[in-house]
Amino acid sequence: MTKVDxxxxxxxxxxxxxxxxxxxxxxxxxxxxxxxxxxxxxQPTVSHHLAVLRGAGLxxxxxxxxxxxxxxxQDRMVACCGQLMIKFAPxxxxxxxxxxxxxx
Amino acid sequence: MTKVDxxxxxxxxxxxxxxxxxxxxxxxxxxxxxxxxxxxxxQPTVSHHLAVLRGAGLxxxxxxxxxxxxxxxQDRMVACCGQLMIKFAPxxxxxxxxxxxxxx
DNA sequence: TTGACAAATAGACGATCATCGATATAATAT
DNA sequence: ATATTATATCGATGATCGTCTATTTGTCAA
Numbered sequence: 001m002t003k004v005d006x007x008x009x010x011x012x013x014x015x016x017x018x019x020x021x022x023x024x025x026x027x028x029x030x031x032x033x034x035x036x037x038x039x040x041x042x043q044p045t046v047s048h049h050l051a052v053l054r055g056a057g058l059x060x061x062x063x064x065x066x067x068x069x070x071x072x073x074q075d076r077m078v079a080c081c082g083q084l085m086i087k088f089a090p091x092x093x094x095x096x097x098x099x100x101x102x103x104x
Numbered sequence: 105m106t107k108v109d110x111x112x113x114x115x116x117x118x119x120x121x122x123x124x125x126x127x128x129x130x131x132x133x134x135x136x137x138x139x140x141x142x143x144x145x146x147q148p149t150v151s152h153h154l155a156v157l158r159g160a161g162l163x164x165x166x167x168x169x170x171x172x173x174x175x176x177x178q179d180r181m182v183a184c185c186g187q188l189m190i191k192f193a194p195x196x197x198x199x200x201x202x203x204x205x206x207x208x
Numbered sequence: 209t210t211g212a213c214a215a216a217t218a219g220a221c222g223a224t225c226a227t228c229g230a231t232a233t234a235a236t237a238t
Numbered sequence: 239a240t241a242t243t244a245t246a247t248c249g250a251t252g253a254t255c256g257t258c259t260a261t262t263t264g265t266c267a268a
Contacts, residue, residue: 013110013188014111014117015114015256017257019111033213042258045256046215047216047217048256067265074192078196081189088117088126088130089181090178095182121226135244137245145228147245148227149226151246152227170244171244
């Protein structure tokens with residue numbers, strides 16, 4: 001698992017199309033083509049966005065024949081959001097609750 | 105409190121300088137000049153970034169004479185991070201814990 | 209081997225954005 | 239009134255980024 005700093009994480013999710021893709025493959029494994037069909041952009045554009053998400057460790061990848069399947073890495077999402085909360089909301093109750101989970 | 109969607113939030117924090125500013129005024133009220141002195145950018149640049157953060161509701165503002173003081177809005181940070189977790193990590197334990205706090 | 213399909217990469221173009229210097233606005237002090 | 243200090247805004251510039259078409263790479267079937 002590559003290390004990702006808070007800025008890289010934020011940049012990775014700071015795009016409408018990318019968040020759309022994240023929603024689409026949140027709880028499912030989908031091929032690139034399936035993702036393309038659920039979006040309004042071309043296949044290269046989807047591949048590009050998946051590469052960005054991959055770079056931030058935000059998707060899991062599984063190659064199968066000529067297809068490549070992606071799914072959102074929820075654990076990484078939790079780790080990154082938790083890090084953000086610890087860094088930028090250290091005085092809140094919620095962050096205390098999250099710390100207990102994240103630091104396990 | 106203005107409503108902020110996940111994309112706007114991500115864009116707001118997707119910059120190194122902006123995160124630096126967020127760190128600087130995380131637990132303190134600081135004037136613009138004080139923030140400038142703790143960064144490596146000019147005053148107009150700091151004002152610009154503060155405006156972006158203000159637009160996302162991520163800073164609280166207090167005007168006092170000719171000075172303007174800013175501090176990071178930790179509650180908003182928690183709300184936004186919590187929303188991200190609910191949206192993009194719905195199947196995790198941590199998100200369940202956060203839900204209880206955020207939805208109160 | 210040839211053709212078809214899936215996905216990634218390359219290159220180009222336009223839009224967005226971070227930054228700066230210059231200026232405007234506003235408040236205080238002399 | 240004038241000068242000074244604090245902050246915001248304007249306009250320009252260079253860099254980054256999202257998107258596209260075209261092409262390449264890789265896999266499978268006929």
